[in-house]
Amino acid sequence: MxxxxxxxxxxxxxxxxxxxxxxxxxxxxxxxxxxxxxxxxxxxxxxxxxxxxxxxxxxxxxxxxxxxxxxxxxxxxxxxxxxxxxxxxxxGNLPIGCIPAWLGQYRSDKPSDYDRNGCLIWMNNFSEYHNSHLQTELDRLKGQFPSVTIAYADYLNSGIRMFSNQAQFGITVPFTACCGGNGYPCNATGPVCPNPLNHASWEGFHPTEATYHAISDGIIRGPYAIPFLSQKC
Structure with a gap:
């Protein structure tokens, strides 16, 4: 129905x-x-x-x-x-306004379209819009299933924290893909950057290990921590 x-x-x-x-x-x-x-x-x-x-x-x-x-x-x-x-x-969704592929596709000549980190404001606002509706549904589900723990992981703000403090996470190349580029695909024959750990994006869409580390650090240790994820056996 x-x-x-x-x-x-x-x-x-x-x-x-x-x-x-x-x-x-x-x-x-x-x-x-x-x-x-x-x-x-x-x-x-x-x-x-x-x-x-x-x-x-x-x-x-x-x-x-x-x-x-x-x-x-x-x-x-x-x-x-x-x-x-x-x-x-x-x-929730990641800060998609910081993804190199979208930054290239929706490049703007207006400085006001970008935040202080160099990310597209309107795209990150779209992620925030999606995440707010997701949290509303999760709150509804919590009431429907009171015996189940449902936690929201704030990937958006944890990701924005990384772009705002890149040096803290060893990232020096936030908006250039590590793999492929210049017409080459990201495959077994495509070029790969010498140090993926200082890049935020793998091939323009997917995060690198450094980005995942930064986001998970925010989710496990804070400031966007989910308490039970930091508990040790």
């Missing part, structure tokens, strides 16, 4: 990335298992099987923390086992 609001499973499929944490059976702050799934921003091992004989079927795509895919695709839908799920972490 049609509805003006998202269902629980629509929220899961609509988010860029979602971490599903299963509560530990023992009385501790540990989690017995972690299921992580999403799109190409967080490759869960499925891309290598979905895009055979393409750049996405070659390393590093398909490599996961668990050395195998964490879910399987069927007719475009992710099939996962939700039995025992008690804790969800749902991230």
């Amino acid at each position: 049609a509805s003006s609001s998202f269902s629980f499973f629509q929220i899961l499929s609509a988010t860029t990335t979602l971490l599903l944490l299963l509560e530990a059976h023992q009385a501790s702050s540990c989690f017995s298992a972690i299921f992580s799934f999403g799109d190409s921003l967080q490759d869960t091992g499925n891309a290598a099987h979905m895009f055979v004989n393409s750049a996405l079927s070659n390393p590093p795509y398909g490599t996961t923390y668990f050395h195998k895919a964490t879910g399987r695709y069927c007719d475009g839908r992710i099939i996962l086992d939700f039995i025992g799920a008690k804790t969800f972490v749902v991230p």
Whole structure:
């Protein structure tokens, strides 16, 4: 039946990335298992099987923390086992106004279109608009499922913090892709920058390890911390 609001499973499929944490059976702050799934921003091992004989079927795509895919695709839908799920972490959108591909496509001659970090203001405002609606839906779900912990991960402001304090995270090249460029694709034959750790973007769309580190630092340690993520076993 049609509805003006998202269902629980629509929220899961609509988010860029979602971490599903299963509560530990023992009385501790540990989690017995972690299921992580999403799109190409967080490759869960499925891309290598979905895009055979393409750049996405070659390393590093398909490599996961668990050395195998964490879910399987069927007719475009992710099939996962939700039995025992008690804790969800749902991230908001990244500061897309800082992504090199969009900075190039929507280049403006007006200085007022950019913030002090060099990011497009209107695109980051769009991310903020998306995230505000996402949080509204998450609040609704919290009321609908009071026994489940649903936490929002503020990727937007954690990412903006990184662009505002680039030196703190060792980033000296925030808006130039590390891989490919100048007409070359990002694949096995494409050029790669000598030091990916000082770049914020891998190939113009996807963050580098340095960016992920900076964003996760803000989510785990603060100032955008989710308390239970910093708990130790």
